[in-house]
Amino acid sequence: MNAVSDNTPAAATVTWISGPVLRARTRGAFQVNEAVWVGPQRLLGEVIRIHGDEAVIQVYEDTTGLRPGTPLGGTGTPLSVRLGPGLLGNIFDGLLRPLAAQGNYVHPGASQTRDMGRFPFTPVVQPGDRLKAGAIVGVVKRRDARPQRCLLPPDCGGEVISIAAAGEYSNHETICTLRDAAGETRDIAMSHRWPVRQPRPVTARMPVEGPLFTGQRVLDSIFPLACGGRAGMPGGFGTGKTILQETLAKWCDADVIIYVGCGERGNEMAGVLKEFPELDDPRTGRRLMERTVIIANTSNMPVSARESSIYTGVTVGEYFRDQGMRVALLADSTSRWAEALREISGRLGELPGEGGYPAYLSSRLADFYERAAHVRALNGQIGSLSIIGAVSPPSADFSEPVTTHTKRYVRSFWALDAGRAQARFYPAIHPLQSYSQDIEVLSQFWSQHGNPEWPQQRRRFLGLLEEQARLDRMARIIGKDALPPRQQQVLLCAELINEAFLRQSAFSDVDRFCSVARQIAMMKLINYFIDKSEQAVADGIRVEDISAMDAMRRLRRMGEDIGNDDLDRFEELRQALDSALAQLTPGATADAG
Numbered sequence: 001m002n003a004v005s006d007n008t009p010a011a012a013t014v015t016w017i018s019g020p021v022l023r024a025r026t027r028g029a030f031q032v033n034e035a036v037w038v039g040p041q042r043l044l045g046e047v048i049r050i051h052g053d054e055a056v057i058q059v060y061e062d063t064t065g066l067r068p069g070t071p072l073g074g075t076g077t078p079l080s081v082r083l084g085p086g087l088l089g090n091i092f093d094g095l096l097r098p099l100a101a102q103g104n105y106v107h108p109g110a111s112q113t114r115d116m117g118r119f120p121f122t123p124v125v126q127p128g129d130r131l132k133a134g135a136i137v138g139v140v141k142r143r144d145a146r147p148q149r150c151l152l153p154p155d156c157g158g159e160v161i162s163i164a165a166a167g168e169y170s171n172h173e174t175i176c177t178l179r180d181a182a183g184e185t186r187d188i189a190m191s192h193r194w195p196v197r198q199p200r201p202v203t204a205r206m207p208v209e210g211p212l213f214t215g216q217r218v219l220d221s222i223f224p225l226a227c228g229g230r231a232g233m234p235g236g237f238g239t240g241k242t243i244l245q246e247t248l249a250k251w252c253d254a255d256v257i258i259y260v261g262c263g264e265r266g267n268e269m270a271g272v273l274k275e276f277p278e279l280d281d282p283r284t285g286r287r288l289m290e291r292t293v294i295i296a297n298t299s300n301m302p303v304s305a306r307e308s309s310i311y312t313g314v315t316v317g318e319y320f321r322d323q324g325m326r327v328a329l330l331a332d333s334t335s336r337w338a339e340a341l342r343e344i345s346g347r348l349g350e351l352p353g354e355g356g357y358p359a360y361l362s363s364r365l366a367d368f369y370e371r372a373a374h375v376r377a378l379n380g381q382i383g384s385l386s387i388i389g390a391v392s393p394p395s396a397d398f399s400e401p402v403t404t405h406t407k408r409y410v411r412s413f414w415a416l417d418a419g420r421a422q423a424r425f426y427p428a429i430h431p432l433q434s435y436s437q438d439i440e441v442l443s444q445f446w447s448q449h450g451n452p453e454w455p456q457q458r459r460r461f462l463g464l465l466e467e468q469a470r471l472d473r474m475a476r477i478i479g480k481d482a483l484p485p486r487q488q489q490v491l492l493c494a495e496l497i498n499e500a501f502l503r504q505s506a507f508s509d510v511d512r513f514c515s516v517a518r519q520i521a522m523m524k525l526i527n528y529f530i531d532k533s534e535q536a537v538a539d540g541i542r543v544e545d546i547s548a549m550d551a552m553r554r555l556r557r558m559g560e561d562i563g564n565d566d567l568d569r570f571e572e573l574r575q576a577l578d579s580a581l582a583q584l585t586p587g588a589t590a591d592a593g
């Protein structure tokens with residue numbers, strides 16, 4: 001059922017209009033968060049506040065032409081979206097109305113995703129079975145999307161009276177009839193509605209088990225994200241947020257990708273909408289869209305639709321999570337969402353807080369990020385929803401409210417640095433401003449893959465990078481050559497960590513994805529180099545001689561040169577390094593190697 005097409009009688013009249021915000025005099029009961037329809041076009045809105053007999057409503061569509069006196073009515077249900085097998089592979093607006101069909105524009109009052117075609121359903125239950133709420137009743141295998149499961153709604157269980165035979169059905173056709181605990185008969189379709197602001201219930205939230213593996217070294221090996229975790233990615237203009245989100249969409253080991261785009265400029269989102277459907281899925285060789293749902297808002301859509309879009313996104317994510325899938329939600333950018341919140345708050349005449357944002361910015365961000373989880377679903381499946389939110393702080397100032405509040409709720413913080421981006425050092429994640437709070441649990445993952453030393457290696461890398469920052473400051477004053485050899489060796493190692501390990505081109509065929517084994521091999525080899533060069537310097541070898549060795553050049557380039565299937569070549573390189581170092585003699589000039 002759709003709020004917009006609902007035929008409930010008018011129970012209020014509009015008295016005041018400011019952009020997407022209305023006030024209305026009510027003649028009946030309304031609830032906060034209840035979906036409403038407005039006017040003869042039946043625009044979709046939501047009650048956000050009630051004072052006595054006045055309701056404040058945000059409208060998700062263009063309110064041009066609305067006048068005081070326009071009737072409106074409630075629907076009795078909170079703002080909800082229809083979740084079903086037709087979502088994968090499609091592009092929607094912030095209220096889950098299909099976009100592709102109409103170009104980048106949705107018509108006022110356009111209905112939600114009621115009919116999206118027919119899908120091949122195979123039942124997995126029989127009449128007489130007793131099903132718990134949220135149980136799996138069948139599977140859907142579309143030719144153009146990854147396999148999915150059909151779930152009972154999270155608030156509905158009972159005894160199966162009838163179940164459809166295998167065949168093609170539409171989204172909203174009854175495929176199962178249940179008798180619930182109260183003895184009522186319930187008709188169940190492949191899709192069901194769920195309120196966007198209400199987290200879908202689960203049996204249990206489970207502790208973190210492993211990472212969301214991304215194939216990006218600076219993330220997996222240095223600032224990993226737990227599967228079911230939450231990450232914030234702040235970065236100024238042009239620092240690579242969108243490219244990194246796209247890289248994650250392609251390479252992270254999630255089953256389903258939810259991409260929520262809150263565009264800064266209309267044409268930016270249009271670019272994503274055009275490019276995304278053309279991307280190949282490197283894992284399957286098919287289209288990435290087959291396991292992707294895009295929720296798009298451009299800046300020319302009403303701000304309130306942008307406000308709801310991230311909740312719509314998480315709700316869709318939870319729906320796939322409940323099918324036992326690993327889901328990654330990428331939101332680009334949450335700053336645009338926060339601006340929508342600010343604009344609506346301004347129109348409501350609320351007292352502005354920091355940066356003009358409403359006082360509830362922080363709790364809204366918490367509501368969003370806290371829905372990331374690794375769970376046992378109601379039907380017993382284990383699934384996860386990981387959330388990665390980009391933040392675009394104005395003037396790259398990370399002390400602004402959206403960034404600081406995001407920091408409170410994420411466990412992985414990936415700070416994109418303008419200096420690195422300007423130097424075309426990508427991904428521009430700053431190793432000293434970023435962090436991950438799940439190192440301890442995630443070290444098990446590396447142990448299981450044969451690298452129990454990972455936490456120490458990682459700490460050593462970060463220690464060297466920190467020392468590099470300190471020494472660079474000193475070198476600016478006294479000159480690099482005036483630094484003692486041991487400190488020059490630290491700079492050499494830090495440079496190698498940056499160049500060979502942290503730097504990784506999203507556009508290189510060899511290096512765009514770095515396997516677990518290759519990350520380990522590279523990390524071990526760099527650690528080996530750190531040990532050996534330390535020893536060499538202690539033995540009186542000059543740092544510039546080490547730096548000038550041909551083996552050193554090969555080390556710096558190893559990410560680009562040695563692919564995931566060529567791991568033996570790391571051992572060859574280690575041997576080359578050994579013999580080159582052995583040829584250096586204390587105090588000799590730089591022509592060895």
Ligand SMILES: Nc1ncnc2c1ncn2[C@@H]1O[C@H](COP(=O)(O)OP(=O)(O)OP(=O)(O)O)[C@@H](O)[C@H]1O
Nearest residue numbers: 236237238239240241242243244426427505506507
């Ligand atoms: N990983 C990468 N590898 C190579 N080049 C990159 C990488 N990331 C970003 N770039 C370069 O930087 C440019 C800007 O990146 P991107 O559009 O992702 O930035 P952004 O932070 O999303 O910018 P905006 O603030 O405008 O949204 C890209 O067009 C590309 O040339």
Ligand SMILES: [Mg+2]
Nearest residue numbers: 241242243332
């Ligand atoms: Mg961008």
